[in-house]
Amino acid sequence: MTTTPASDAPAEIDLEREGDIAADFIEGLLDIADIDGDLTLDVRQGRAYVSVESDDASLESISHPDTVQALQELTRLAVQSETGAFSRLILDIGGSRDVRRRQLEKLVDAASAKLDDGASQASLPAMSSYERKLVHDITAERGLVSESYGEGPDRHTVIRRA
Numbered sequence: 001m002t003t004t005p006a007s008d009a010p011a012e013i014d015l016e017r018e019g020d021i022a023a024d025f026i027e028g029l030l031d032i033a034d035i036d037g038d039l040t041l042d043v044r045q046g047r048a049y050v051s052v053e054s055d056d057a058s059l060e061s062i063s064h065p066d067t068v069q070a071l072q073e074l075t076r077l078a079v080q081s082e083t084g085a086f087s088r089l090i091l092d093i094g095g096s097r098d099v100r101r102r103q104l105e106k107l108v109d110a111a112s113a114k115l116d117d118g119a120s121q122a123s124l125p126a127m128s129s130y131e132r133k134l135v136h137d138i139t140a141e142r143g144l145v146s147e148s149y150g151e152g153p154d155r156h157t158v159i160r161r162a
Helices: 012-033 057-062 065-083 096-116 129-141
Strands: 038-044 047-053 090-093 144-149 156-161
Touching: 012 038, 012 047, 012 065, 057 065, 065 090, 065 096, 090 096, 096 129, 096 144, 096 156, 129 144, 129 156
Parallel strands: 047 090
Antiparallel strands: 038 047, 144 156
């Protein structure tokens, strides 16, 4: 008899449900704040992904990276309250995730320059687990090695040559 290892990854249907719950929660928040926005739901790399876009400047007040991170955590808690399961949902408001990725790419490039100048390693500032994941992806794309160190809000990434 052949057995298949159990996967901890949620099924796509579960992730779609997470996205629906998150979208309802975000729509409620936008209504309360009287902010216009169009929501798009997707499943990417084993995560529900909710994006909020607008043609006007109404999202500027909530698209700062710290605000997006806080809203993402509130949304994850709303999803968890509804489903009883931990959520790894990603929330993007007004393209803030793309902006943050470009900022992280610049940080990795600056760290790489330090390595080029002879440093054995370069430390980046503390950041969220999602941002550290992006840094790990970016460093791998550039042929570098990265590891996370520290605990809680002090957890940061160190970059080295492969």
